[in-house]
Amino acid sequence: MSTKHIVIIGGGIIGCTSAYYITHHPTFTSSNAVVTILEASSVAGGASGKAGGLVAKWAYPKELVDVTFAEHERLAREHNGKERWGFRYTGGGQWTGRGEDVVRDAGEMTSKTSLEKKEGLVSGKNTARRNIGLPDDLDWVKEDLTDAYEPMAGDGETAQVHPYQFTTSMCALAQEKGATLVIGKATAINYSGSGASRSVSGVEYVNEAGSKEVIPASTVIVAAGPWTSTILPSVPISGSRAHSITVRPTRPVSAYALFTEITLPRSSFRTSLGSPEIYARPNNEVYACSPGDGEPLPSSTKEVKVDQQVCEALFKQISAISPELRGGEVTASQACYLPNVNSGPRGCPIVGEVDSAKGLIIAAGHTCWGICNAPGTGKLISELVMDGRVKSGNISRLAPRKFF
Ligand SMILES: Cc1cc2nc3c(=O)[nH]c(=O)nc-3n(C[C@H](O)[C@H](O)[C@H](O)COP(=O)(O)OP(=O)(O)OC[C@H]3O[C@@H](n4cnc5c(N)ncnc54)[C@H](O)[C@@H]3O)c2cc1C
Numbered sequence: 001m002s003t004k005h006i007v008i009i010g011g012g013i014i015g016c017t018s019a020y021y022i023t024h025h026p027t028f029t030s031s032n033a034v035v036t037i038l039e040a041s042s043v044a045g046g047a048s049g050k051a052g053g054l055v056a057k058w059a060y061p062k063e064l065v066d067v068t069f070a071e072h073e074r075l076a077r078e079h080n081g082k083e084r085w086g087f088r089y090t091g092g093g094q095w096t097g098r099g100e101d102v103v104r105d106a107g108e109m110t111s112k113t114s115l116e117k118k119e120g121l122v123s124g125k126n127t128a129r130r131n132i133g134l135p136d137d138l139d140w141v142k143e144d145l146t147d148a149y150e151p152m153a154g155d156g157e158t159a160q161v162h163p164y165q166f167t168t169s170m171c172a173l174a175q176e177k178g179a180t181l182v183i184g185k186a187t188a189i190n191y192s193g194s195g196a197s198r199s200v201s202g203v204e205y206v207n208e209a210g211s212k213e214v215i216p217a218s219t220v221i222v223a224a225g226p227w228t229s230t231i232l233p234s235v236p237i238s239g240s241r242a243h244s245i246t247v248r249p250t251r252p253v254s255a256y257a258l259f260t261e262i263t264l265p266r267s268s269f270r271t272s273l274g275s276p277e278i279y280a281r282p283n284n285e286v287y288a289c290s291p292g293d294g295e296p297l298p299s300s301t302k303e304v305k306v307d308q309q310v311c312e313a314l315f316k317q318i319s320a321i322s323p324e325l326r327g328g329e330v331t332a333s334q335a336c337y338l339p340n341v342n343s344g345p346r347g348c349p350i351v352g353e354v355d356s357a358k359g360l361i362i363a364a365g366h367t368c369w370g371i372c373n374a375p376g377t378g379k380l381i382s383e384l385v386m387d388g389r390v391k392s393g394n395i396s397r398l399a400p401r402k403f404f
Helices: 013-023 062-078 081-085 163-176 225-231 308-319 367-387
Strands: 004-009 033-039 054-056 091-098 146-151 158-160 180-192 199-207 212-216 219-222 237-248 256-263 277-281 285-289 329-341 350-353 360-364
Touching (some): 004 013, 004 212, 163 180, 163 367, 225 329, 285 308, 308 329, 329 367, 350 367, 360 367
Parallel strands (some): 004 033, 033 180, 091 256
Antiparallel strands (some): 237 329, 277 285
């Protein structure tokens, strides 16, 4: 049997998790498959290191979620994910209420694009909406500011990971099994043959010293998130920038992920409504992100611009509903790009082999659920590469031909 030369373009969560599953596939040996992760800047330097990290049975699309949630649980058990990447189950809900006057001054967001996580929820299906009243242990948002709280799902249906720790762990575990990480920017995919026998033959890239190199390949997995169309221009994926912050609260807070709708007082805010997502994390950290904006995609993760005013406005909004956050310390102010798919089945990433070139696989466009759906994607991709077909699910709806 000839050796497979597998090049994965992109060291985000999708690329690294695919490398993990290929190198942990039952038939993988370091002599029958050579796996290279080609990353332009740094592993988890984009959204995969700066996302919230929510993992949910109620996420979408179902084809991936059906595989991914159980895989997150298994990976955490097998590799001590609790310590290594902060895996834990979490409570969560939709919180609607009013913010109170806060003294810190800051700019406000100018345009808002919902990250659309809530589309996977069926309102009222799991638990009846409570009018006023919070779970007893959700004591870090003020009850007297709460108009409504609706739990998102039942116990054990929502979990979380620390995205940066998860992605870098997947990369390290793949490297332990023989995968190689190369820092360099892919500039072209090479092909041989034509018509029905056209297949990938290699990936051209520019290394850190600025020299051009080629890695031979029999399989190329393009997992470059929002940058995928810079490598394959016909792929309908774009990026939208979103800001986030992490905060060390004044005391450890209980494990809840909140989708908020905050009516803000005109006296201290320039906008009347804020909708930050707020996730308590282990190790006394709280993550919050704001809706996306229209800032164009830069050439690499290193060039992403952070608008400090947006981060300050985000902190001010979450401060308006929680004294524990208001008195806390902001430990990171950052921005990253969400990969959006502009055509094809709604809410679906593109996962599968391209019809026009044997060995060319796309795994990109995971929108607001890439952290959740990475293990499902990686497992199914590993079957496609190592077994020649996807065995653990049916992802025909995600095939590239459905999108372009
Ligand atoms: C604010 C925010 C919060 C989020 N919260 C959650 C959440 O709670 N749960 C969830 O499931 N999802 C969440 N997401 C979505 C999730 O972050 C993304 O879907 C996921 O990170 C996409 O991973 P990726 O590997 O496809 O892309 P990326 O993380 O963008 O990685 C792509 C990689 O490809 C590299 N690359 C690009 N071009 C090249 C090239 N030419 N050559 C080599 N390498 C290249 C880049 O440097 C980058 O490292 C959130 C997203 C945002 C923006």
